[in-house]
Amino acid sequence: MTKFWNNINKFPRFLFSVIVGFFLTTFYTIFELLKEKNKRLTISIIIVVFIGIITMILRQMLGIK
Structure with missing residues (x-):
């Protein structure tokens, strides 16, 4: 035990x-x-879009306006 x-x-x-x-x-x-300058903008845009989509989904699921 x-x-x-x-x-x-x-x-x-x-x-x-x-x-x-x-x-x-x-x-x-x-x-x-x-670290690579040419990919920095692309990765930043993808992260911002991903956070925006998650935020919109959660707002609709929770009924927050």
Whole structure:
């Protein structure tokens, strides 16, 4: 039973490392693309459009005007 509680105590650290690892691997490629001057504008436009679409979807789903 002690082994079970030790595993339960380790779970938050594991969950935190998985989440941080996901964001680091996801955003690393975006930051590498932003280093190139000709792709900076394209990536910025894609990010702004993506945030705008998500905002509009959430506003319509929640009924916020």
